[in-house]
Amino acid sequence: MWQLLKGARLVDPSQGIDELKDLLIEKGRVAAILKPGEKAADAKIIELDGMIITPGLVDIHTHLREPGYEYKETIATGAQAAVSGGFTSIACMANTDPVNDSPAVTEYILERAKQADLCRVYPVGAISKGLKGEELAEIASLAERGCVGFSDDGKPVMDANLMRRAIEYAKAFDRVVISHPEDLNLTAGGVMNENPVSTELGLAGVPTAAEEVMVAREIILAGLTGGKVHLAHLSTKGSVDLVRKAKQRGVKISCETCPHYFSLTEAAVKESGYNPNTKVNPPLRSVEDKEAIIAALADGTIDAIASDHAPHNLAEKEVEFIIASSGISGIETSLALGLKLVKEKKIKLIRLIELMSLNPAQIIGIEAGTLKPSAPADITVIDPELKWTVSAKNFRSLGKNTPFDGMELLGRAIKVFVGGKHIKSDQG
Amino acid sequence: MPKKKKVMDSDAIRRALLRVAHEILERNKGVGSLVLIGIRRGGEQIAVRLGKIIEEIEGKPVPCGFMDITMYRDDLYHLRVQPEVHKTEVNFPIEDKVVILVDDVLFTGRTIRAAMDSVIDLGRPREIQLAVLIDRGHREFPIRADFVGRNIPTARTDLVQAALDPEGKKDKVEVIETEEAKEKE
Amino acid sequence: MKLSVKSLLGLRDLSREEIEFILGQSESFKEINYRPIKKVPTLRGKTIINLFFEPSTRTKTSFEIAGKRLSADVVNFSASQSSITKGETLADTAKNLEAMKPDLLVVRAQASGVPELLSRLVSTPIINAGDGFHEHPTQGLLDLFTVREHKRKIEGLKIAIVGDIRHSRVARSDIYGFSKLGASVTVVGPATMIPPGIEELGCQVSYHIEPVIPESDVIMMLRIQMERGSGKFFPSQREYSRFYGMSLSKLANAKKDVLIMHPGPVNRGVELSPEVADGPFSVILDQVENGVAVRMALLYLFSGGQDVATA
Numbered sequence: 001m002w003q004l005l006k007g008a009r010l011v012d013p014s015q016g017i018d019e020l021k022d023l024l025i026e027k028g029r030v031a032a033i034l035k036p037g038e039k040a041a042d043a044k045i046i047e048l049d050g051m052i053i054t055p056g057l058v059d060i061h062t063h064l065r066e067p068g069y070e071y072k073e074t075i076a077t078g079a080q081a082a083v084s085g086g087f088t089s090i091a092c093m094a095n096t097d098p099v100n101d102s103p104a105v106t107e108y109i110l111e112r113a114k115q116a117d118l119c120r121v122y123p124v125g126a127i128s129k130g131l132k133g134e135e136l137a138e139i140a141s142l143a144e145r146g147c148v149g150f151s152d153d154g155k156p157v158m159d160a161n162l163m164r165r166a167i168e169y170a171k172a173f174d175r176v177v178i179s180h181p182e183d184l185n186l187t188a189g190g191v192m193n194e195n196p197v198s199t200e201l202g203l204a205g206v207p208t209a210a211e212e213v214m215v216a217r218e219i220i221l222a223g224l225t226g227g228k229v230h231l232a233h234l235s236t237k238g239s240v241d242l243v244r245k246a247k248q249r250g251v252k253i254s255c256e257t258c259p260h261y262f263s264l265t266e267a268a269v270k271e272s273g274y275n276p277n278t279k280v281n282p283p284l285r286s287v288e289d290k291e292a293i294i295a296a297l298a299d300g301t302i303d304a305i306a307s308d309h310a311p312h313n314l315a316e317k318e319v320e321f322i323i324a325s326s327g328i329s330g331i332e333t334s335l336a337l338g339l340k341l342v343k344e345k346k347i348k349l350i351r352l353i354e355l356m357s358l359n360p361a362q363i364i365g366i367e368a369g370t371l372k373p374s375a376p377a378d379i380t381v382i383d384p385e386l387k388w389t390v391s392a393k394n395f396r397s398l399g400k401n402t403p404f405d406g407m408e409l410l411g412r413a414i415k416v417f418v419g420g421k422h423i424k425s426d427q428g
Numbered sequence: 429m430p431k432k433k434k435v436m437d438s439d440a441i442r443r444a445l446l447r448v449a450h451e452i453l454e455r456n457k458g459v460g461s462l463v464l465i466g467i468r469r470g471g472e473q474i475a476v477r478l479g480k481i482i483e484e485i486e487g488k489p490v491p492c493g494f495m496d497i498t499m500y501r502d503d504l505y506h507l508r509v510q511p512e513v514h515k516t517e518v519n520f521p522i523e524d525k526v527v528i529l530v531d532d533v534l535f536t537g538r539t540i541r542a543a544m545d546s547v548i549d550l551g552r553p554r555e556i557q558l559a560v561l562i563d564r565g566h567r568e569f570p571i572r573a574d575f576v577g578r579n580i581p582t583a584r585t586d587l588v589q590a591a592l593d594p595e596g597k598k599d600k601v602e603v604i605e606t607e608e609a610k611e612k613e
Numbered sequence: 614m615k616l617s618v619k620s621l622l623g624l625r626d627l628s629r630e631e632i633e634f635i636l637g638q639s640e641s642f643k644e645i646n647y648r649p650i651k652k653v654p655t656l657r658g659k660t661i662i663n664l665f666f667e668p669s670t671r672t673k674t675s676f677e678i679a680g681k682r683l684s685a686d687v688v689n690f691s692a693s694q695s696s697i698t699k700g701e702t703l704a705d706t707a708k709n710l711e712a713m714k715p716d717l718l719v720v721r722a723q724a725s726g727v728p729e730l731l732s733r734l735v736s737t738p739i740i741n742a743g744d745g746f747h748e749h750p751t752q753g754l755l756d757l758f759t760v761r762e763h764k765r766k767i768e769g770l771k772i773a774i775v776g777d778i779r780h781s782r783v784a785r786s787d788i789y790g791f792s793k794l795g796a797s798v799t800v801v802g803p804a805t806m807i808p809p810g811i812e813e814l815g816c817q818v819s820y821h822i823e824p825v826i827p828e829s830d831v832i833m834m835l836r837i838q839m840e841r842g843s844g845k846f847f848p849s850q851r852e853y854s855r856f857y858g859m860s861l862s863k864l865a866n867a868k869k870d871v872l873i874m875h876p877g878p879v880n881r882g883v884e885l886s887p888e889v890a891d892g893p894f895s896v897i898l899d900q901v902e903n904g905v906a907v908r909m910a911l912l913y914l915f916s917g918g919q920d921v922a923t924a
Binding site for chain 1: 811
């Protein structure tokens, strides 16, 4: 009944804690935070010397592909991959088949997640019916059934008026609207960042303007409607500059970036010899953009790190670059790439946990991201000294598409607890 | 230290070529249908000289061309790197002509085999005859020269190098003893 | 000369010396095309597969003739446009072919990067016959050969390349080739058709054709693809040919010995008026002739012996 997590360093940004503390859990909730070595009668002791424990990590941007694309991933395999990556809660996007634009599909997702019984899965409903960008989806019914937010992600909502109405409508249900900020007309069939490298390689380029134009639009719409707007996968300097200024003006808006935007640049496309595992939307950007993203992570402009976990079947990736599917199967490397930033002293560990747990939880409005007494006992245990090599073929995800294959990383989640229950994964 | 021996000097070469030219004319009863084709790159100079001598003797020029046989070699499959090819310049018809193939050193006979295949691809000659400055023995194919400047017995592993300069002053033929066999280019 | 690359993926990878060596070898092979028996036994017993993912009659025929004149066995494999329509991945196609033990693969693709991807999957040497809008190295080499034939040297010449530079693999290969051999290259076209950072490949940019003509020794006209360009990159064919097409009147100020070139096929009346295409400055047919010679040299150089050392 009682469990005592002993000997670890507790990092909880919600309480400003970053020191050795023991954690007492009871009935699936945090009972108390104790001084190291304090006795707790009758508690099952879990020795975690040298480890770091944090509120369970929350990934608010994943694609679980089920229903409809089970050959790429299922909710069960996606959840298993999430647990392997150290996550206790994930939100999954609506671009399935059928699209999650009706309560029946939401129900189905929740049911499958319950059967998997691994991490918590929160569906994000569609903004528009069928993701067509024409008519609003049944936002109220979806919210009632369990959607934590709304997004046409995979695609932008090109019609500004529709986006405005969606944000206003969702406001009444206190739900966040997540924008995939991309002007498709500016993208115009581009497959990598537009710059001299794309010219040299002979690939059509996507200008940073394609993202920034929409970021600017969503900021203005957020101000106009007063609703809750979140910008997905920001990748450029221009984007974070716009968000920074908007926040300074007092606009209510949040945003995220993905590990590949602070770890890789467009050079990866050339260096890998057109390897489609470097193809992602938005594309890998310039060195300047990468530096700006890292700075924005440090100074608070960016609120969250999300993986944009996009598993694909090999048949869709081992093809010509221009027709390969975009996306990186990233949930299993997300944390370690974040720890790399900490190691390189770009951000502090407590800030990383804020970006990967507290803030994402607040953005989608779930009870997570904190280990205050009585909070659900969702806990991630990290071994900061564990050296490991990324091996795509050993991923728990069905998606083996990663540009990080073979990379040596330091630090990994070895255990997760969801509601006090230890969820098994490869690592523990 | 490989031993080097000079076996012919400028005068010896000059006399040999003079005799060869006379022999060619005697056997073929004049310039008539003769054409000279020097095999690149060792046979080029010799073909040019023979051509000049023949013209001096008969008062009539004889057509002279050069042929690269790299594309016809029988050892291309065994080499690490494709050997450099050179141009073939035979700018006259060889139909029904007597082609005198000219080379500096006759050794295994493989070069001449390749040269004959190359000649036949250029046209149908009446006859092919072979004139060489040096015959060093060690034939691997049934090939023989019709006109020989000098016969020089050599060991299989020796290198025989003929160096002819355009002025004709510093010509020489040398035999070099080596440890390993090297393919003549 | 041992080349530093096992496969010819682009002129970006070749040094000046290597390019000059290839041009020299091409001269020797050109002579064969004038013989009554246009065949030498050099590549006898070698299997060359023309793996064309994008249809092309001219380049394919040129490679086929080149291979056959060297006595190689040339096989044409026309894959469908993309591997996805077949349901077979690129890797599968390549490995299946490799299992048939070809000595050389000549690859053309609509997608940039396919020859490079294939070269990492199979051990057979590959010659890039044009990939997407990345490079068309054999075209670049035959262009260099043609100019050298007429002008004796490349060093110091002024080359203009006119057209849809953005989508042109020929332009990129020509820029690399000509600038490596000491010529100066200017690309000309509507601003929408000049891709970002093209100068870094080794050229200058002009949005107007008239000022560039008088000082040019060579003017390379590129094919405009109506389907691709019209509407978004330029408004109409009429406007394009008025401002960027080549006509005799535009050539009034050109050098007397200027060369007009074109990789073919020519859109008569669009990028070239018929008078220019058939006129005294045009060496377009020489390009086609030299294409066979250059490709013979390349097939020879890239299908080495049994134990070809990899770079």
